[in-house]
Amino acid sequence: MSATLTRVFSAVVIALRAVRRNKLRAGLTILGITIGVAAVVTVTALASGARANVNAQISNLGSNSLIVFARxxxxxxxxxxxxxxxxxxxxxxxxxxxxxxxxxxxxxxxxxxxxxxxxxxxxxxxxxxxxxxxxxxxxxxxxxxxxxxxxxxxxxxxxxxxxxxxxxxxxxxxxxxxxxxxxxxxxxxxxxxxxxxxxxxxxxxxxxxxxxxxxxxxxxxxxxxxxxxxxxxxxxxxxxxxxxxxxxxxxxxxxxxxxxxxxDFAVRSQAEFQAMQDAIFAALSALLVSIAAVSLVVGGIGVMNIMLVSVTERTREIGIRMAIGAREIDILLQFLLEALVLATLGGVVGSALGYGVIFGFSRAFGWPMRLEPAALAVALGVSTAIGIVFGFFPARRAARMDPVNALGRE
Structure with a gap:
């Protein structure tokens, strides 16, 4: 157990060093994820606040009220x-x-x-x-x-x-x-x-x-x-x-x-108005979140491309690590954690940016925006998942290199 933790800790340290060595590249890599997470968080908060506002307005129609109108x-x-x-x-x-x-x-x-x-x-x-x-x-x-x-x-x-x-x-x-x-x-x-x-x-x-x-x-x-x-x-x-x-x-x-x-009449209740509004907001929220999610996918592709470039540039390093005893799982873990660090940083920065947008819009325009903890957790979870999914292919490519060929590359 301790050996596994040591291996993971070492991989995290190496991944952080790699990110720190290439600050500009890392910043550009996480930009897509940052924008995507910020968009998802902002849209979700706007939809949540608007739903709460409409629910309050429906409650203002009256307690347990129904309306009958002719048709x-x-x-x-x-x-x-x-x-x-x-x-x-x-x-x-x-x-x-x-x-x-x-x-x-x-x-x-x-x-x-x-x-x-x-x-x-x-x-x-x-x-x-x-x-x-x-x-x-x-x-x-x-x-x-x-x-x-x-x-x-x-x-x-x-x-x-x-x-x-x-x-x-x-x-x-x-x-x-x-x-x-x-x-x-x-x-x-x-x-x-x-x-x-x-x-x-x-x-x-x-x-x-x-x-x-x-x-x-x-x-x-x-x-x-x-x-x-x-x-x-x-x-x-x-x-x-x-x-x-x-x-x-x-x-x-x-x-x-x-x-x-x-x-020749119709009877409508608060529950029906509520259900109708919830259906409208659910469909609108799903549409907006889907659009915002495109940025996350683009950001994930960016992570994968940068990681592929990183693997190519560090081929000799990979060969040296294999030659002194690093196993395939060690190389896989190193590059996978590096992609995970990039994606997680993008998620954190995107969440902070989204929170800033929510606070600014609420203060400047009086918009009803409310950031749900569940939405924030989902946004961070998605950014982490993107790091794992899009970082796996470059990491797997690095782990399967032939040590002899890798050492021979300049």
């Missing part, structure tokens, strides 16, 4: 949009008949220009019920939401998003002030806490919420009770799938949809 359906082979609608009665039926749905909030959605004393903004306009705040886990940072009486009386009151408040009022306190939407004046009751962008890239802070009855009476005319979508909250994360199934069954029955006909 065109095919009945008896014909696609039609005539029956593609939802109503508040559908929402009431879901709340009443489902055992896994805790809260229901139907809503209407539009866009409008909101004006306050010469300042204007064009936020998303949402008319809904009070349950919307709880389902979306949306807190009112200033002021308060409207009351149930406001819904019943169609009062002209609104709760605005943080960005909308800045656009219209600047540093002023918006609570109690008036804004104009269309020809009507509305009193601001509160300002929502800041949420940032949604998973679909839209700002959740450029929004105005009002009672759905107010929106139907003063902003947009609809069929009686019609809504654009219904937001649901299951009783727990574990019952989300059962809530989705119950919602589909209840709505199919209410809409009189035949067994072989398509639904």
């Amino acid at each position: 065109s359906a095919r009945a008896s082979g014909v696609r039609s949009t005539a029956g593609a609608r939802l109503s508040e009665l559908d929402g009431q039926a879901l709340a009443r008949e489902s055992t896994s749905i805790r809260l229901v909030a139907p809503f209407l959605r539009s866009s409008a220009q909101v004006i306050h004393e010469g300042q204007n903004a064009s936020p998303t306009l949402v008319g809904t019920r009070l349950n919307y705040f709880e389902i979306r886990s949306w807190k009112v940072a200033q002021g308060e939401p409207w009351s149930p009486a406001s819904e019943n009386l169609s009062e002209k009151v609104v709760v605005i998003g943080a960005q909308t408040a800045r656009d219209l009022f600047g540093s002023l306190d918006p609570v109690g002030r008036m804004v104009r939407i269309g020809r009507q004046m509305y009193r601001v009751l509160g300002v929502l806490e800041e949420k940032g962008a949604s998973p679909f890239g839209q700002s959740q802070d450029e929004i105005v919420l009002m009672p759905i009855t107010t929106m139907r009476s003063h902003v947009m005319a609809t069929r009686p009770g019609e809504v654009h979508a219904i937001l649901l909250s299951s009783t727990s994360a574990e019952t989300s799938e059962r809530a989705r199934q119950q919602a589909e069954a209840i709505l199919r029955q209410r809409h009189r949809i035949g067994e072989n006909d398509e639904d």
Whole structure:
């Protein structure tokens, strides 16, 4: 055991000396691996950070939330949009008949220009019920939401998003002030806490919420009770799938949809959004890492070529070592470890460079980048494997030299 360790240690020392003797050559050799490892580490960190950011945004959609929206359906082979609608009665039926749905909030959605004393903004306009705040886990940072009486009386009151408040009022306190939407004046009751962008890239802070009855009476005319979508909250994360199934069954029955006909609605859950985003990021990450891995392969080929040149230049040295008793395994180990040292140095420098890029981009652009220890370990492991794989052929060539011919070479 000690003899083996001594042999390995001696081979490492010789390999390090060879690298130190040819600093420029060694630097150029590891350059390809350095670039490849840095690219892999950076891309992986960017994808990991972006995934975590999107996951947080999906969580902001609400606790255990599901959304029901209308869509065109095919009945008896014909696609039609005539029956593609939802109503508040559908929402009431879901709340009443489902055992896994805790809260229901139907809503209407539009866009409008909101004006306050010469300042204007064009936020998303949402008319809904009070349950919307709880389902979306949306807190009112200033002021308060409207009351149930406001819904019943169609009062002209609104709760605005943080960005909308800045656009219209600047540093002023918006609570109690008036804004104009269309020809009507509305009193601001509160300002929502800041949420940032949604998973679909839209700002959740450029929004105005009002009672759905107010929106139907003063902003947009609809069929009686019609809504654009219904937001649901299951009783727990574990019952989300059962809530989705119950919602589909209840709505199919209410809409009189035949067994072989398509639904005129769709129910989507947080889990589905999560799965879709994960699939997109997994495919994108695999593509980017594959592209970056090309640099590693090119770097490996560079290691192999340099090692072949090194073997040719040191043929006489190899012959002398064999003549004084070095075995084939000793020569193989010497050159294999030399290639391994070069590749490992490239991996370490590449990891440091990648970390620097991650830190710089995060500070300069505010990009969500997170370096996973597993990704760093894989990058270093791959660079080491490249040293072994691409260094084996030159090492094997050196180990199989004929000592007599090697000594005769100049």
